[in-house]
Amino acid sequence: MERIELLKSINDVFIDVLDNEDIQLTEKTSATDVEDWDSLNHIQLIVAIEKKFKIRFKSDEIRSWQNVGEMMDSIETKL
Amino acid sequence: MKDFFELKRNLKKDFSHLRSIKVALLGDTATQFLSVALRGAGFDGGFDLQIWEADFDQIELQVFDPSAELYTFAPDVIILFESAHKLVSKYSKLKPEAYSSFADDQLSKIDKLVTRISEQLTAKIIFYNFAEINDSVFGNYANKIESSFLFQLRKLNYNLMVYATGNPGLHICDLSTVQNRVGKGVFFQSSVYVNTEMVLSIEVLPAVAAQTIDIVGALYGRFKKCLVLDLDNTLWGGVIGDDGIENIQLGSLGIGKAFTELQYWIKKLKNRGIILAVCSKNTESVAKEPFGKHPDMVLHLDDIAVFIANWENKVDNIRQVQSILNIGFDSMVFLDDNPFERNIVRENIPELTIPELPEDPAEYLEYLYALNLFETVSFSNEDKERTKLYQLEAQRADVQRSFTNEDDFLKSLNMVSLVESFNKFNTPRVAQLSQRSNQFNLRTVRYTEPDIEALSRSGDVYTFSFTLEDKFGDNGLICVVILKKENKETLFVDTWLMSCRVLKRGMEHFVLNTIASFAAEKGFSWLHGEYIATPKNAMVKDHYKNLGFEQKKDGYVLNINTYATRPNHINKK
Incomplete structure (x- = not known):
């Protein structure tokens, strides 16, 4: 999967889970840039992404990402 | 079944037309997602659950402090969620000599919680039982070792069932069954647990919420017959x-x-x-x-x-x-x-x-x-006989067709009714009827077994239960009346409800004769009745009017002193 496609898929998950059509992620986007991306919603996003790509993250991965790009790096290692 | 995110979306919908119930949610692990799932599933079940969530791991603190938020909130339903994970931790910290009494010790703690809550609130308690965890310390041999964790966990689940049989206000929500159905790999997700202290996976939450809402629904009169x-x-x-x-x-x-x-x-x-x-x-x-x-x-x-x-x-x-x-x-x-x-x-x-x-x-x-279509919160001996009762009703309908005059038909039934106050034998049935009667129910105040027991003990409340038997068979206890002293001249009809299978038998007249003569004996002059409309009880809209009550601003009144006994064909047993 191309990087840009991956970003789009993740963007869809964010829109769905946070119920906000306005979300436009970039690789640099971090939790502070997105309304409602708090620690509880973070877990919901993770679970939804895991389901979408049929992967599982390790517990410490979940806490390690600084931005969407790093999350994508993790996903790519599992696809 | 909807997934968690769909349930969450429900939260933005309009709850205003739904029945509102105050629910307190207390857990020894984090419960934020469960709370969302419950409110979302409640919406689909027709309830506006007003959920108050205790802070994390505060069950004892809330329950044993009389001034705690729990008691200020005054919930209708309390959900206690002690998790199997915390159970393992508690067990693991014990000295080996205490292992064997673990289940008993835990149950006595649960008993203290339930007892303390019941002393202060009439809320129904829903307690989640423990999803099985085998710590694999003994392997399969754990089944033969009383002190093993698996042995103690299963014993505790069993103890809970036995304990619940003696506690009408306590309902066990069978989390263990949910885990069996979906599998532990789905039920529990370690990364979610490690990062949030939540022991239920996002995936299983809808099933747990549904199982809980089934009990809430049954508590509020929604079940299949x-x-x-x-x-x-x-x-x-x-x-x-x-x-x-x-x-x-x-x-x-x-x-x-x-x-x-x-x-x-x-x-x-x-x-x-x-x-x-x-x-x-x-x-x-x-x-x-x-x-x-x-x-x-x-x-x-x-x-x-x-x-x-x-x-x-x-x-x-x-x-x-x-x-x-x-x-x-x-x-x-x-x-x-x-x-x-x-x-x-x-x-x-x-x-x-x-x-x-x-x-x-x-x-x-x-x-x-x-x-899980057939959730219930009561079970009485009468339940087992129900099919027979309805078959008898069909027979009666046949016989009725052979009479052209309704009066002759009723006379031919040889009806007798046993009138009693509430007692420990009829309490389960009275409570059941109170939960179940929707159509012939004047005020639709729901009483559970503990409520009924409390009523029987309080002064200035007079209770009546009626059975109806005829030549075809016994309908059992089919009518309940609760009178409360309003002032020294007036008795208020707090509850008048009847099973619809004895409609058109003259039972209303027999009941009114009974309570009117009771009121007269006790020196009251007025009966005060009230009709509270629900979507289902239009059948009794004119009940009091038809029985000769006079309509007033705040309901209907009947003068006992001028009351003339109403004819019917039912005799007192």
Whole structure:
């Protein structure tokens, strides 16, 4: 999967889970840039992404990402 | 079933028309997601759950502090969620000599919680039992070692069941069953647990919420009373009219096993008090043939309260079943293998519950297990006899047709009624009737067993229960009246409810005579009645007016001193 496609898929998950059509992620986007991306919603996003790509993250991965790009790096290692 | 995110979206919908219930949620792990799932699932169940969540791991603190937020909140329902994970931690910290008494010690702690809550609140308590964890310290041998964790966990779950049998206000939500159904790999997700202290995976939350809402629904009078069955390819494989009795699939033949097992399940439901009805597109004699003659039929004609087989449409036939049984469509389940029939019925009677049976009959039973359609919060001896009662009612209807004069018919029934105050024998039935009566119910105040016991003890409250027996059989306890002293001249009719199966027998007159003469004996001059409208009780809108009460601003009043006994054909037993 191309990087840009991956970003789009993740963007869809964010829109769905946070119920906000306005979300436009970039690789640099971090939790502070997105309304409602708090620690509880973070877990919901993770679970939804895991389901979408049929992967599982390790517990410490979940806490390690600084931005969407790093999350994508993790996903790519599992696809 | 909706997923967690769909339930979460429900939270933005309009709850204003839904019944509001105050729910306190206390857990020894984090419960934020559970709370969201409960409120979302509550919406689909027709409830506006006002959930107050205790802070993390505060069960004891909240329960044992009389000034805690829990008591200020005054919930209607309290959910206590002690997790199996925390149970392992507690056990693991013990000295080995305390292992063997772990389950007993835990139960006594639970007992203290429940007792303390019950002292201060009338709230119903829902307690989650423990999803199984095998710590694999002994392997399978744990089953032979009383001190093993697995042994103690299972013992605790068993202890809880025994404990709940003696506590009408305590309801166990069977989390262990949920885990068995979905598997531990789905039930629990370690990364979620490590990062949030939540022991339920996002995926399992809807199932846990549904299981909980089922109990809440039953507590508030929503449960199923009747199962309407199609025949061909639902109760047996094949089409009786085409294949003939020797070729339908039942018993060990082909897929017959699936149908036989389904029938055994339905028979157990009938024994529990679910009324069975048949609604089939068939010639009646052909449809009935297997019931008497097929050696592998588990269900027999005397298990079926109403049997309708004809070539009319199913919508009309189900309406007829409903009118004979006199229960709400929302308390009926319709099982039919044919999606076309299901859709027609669903479109015409949306209140009916119609499971989307899987295409493969082999999957029927597991599918139905998972739906948990027949939740209840009470069970009395009368439940077991219910089918007989409805069959008797059908017989009475037959006899009634032979009388042209209703009075003569009623006289011929030789009706007697036993009138008693509430006591420990009739309390379960009184509570059940209070939960279940929707149509003939003047104020629809719901009382549970503990409420009833409390009522019996309080002064200035007078309670009446009525049975009705006739030459065809005993209807059991079918009417409840609760009078409260309003002032020294007036008794207020707090509750007047009656089972609809004894309508048009003159029972209202007999009851009014009874309470009027009681009131006179006690020196009261007025009875004050009130009608509170609900979507279901329009039947008794004019109840008091018809009985000669005078309409006033705040209800209806009857002058006891000028009251003339109302004629009827019921004698006191």
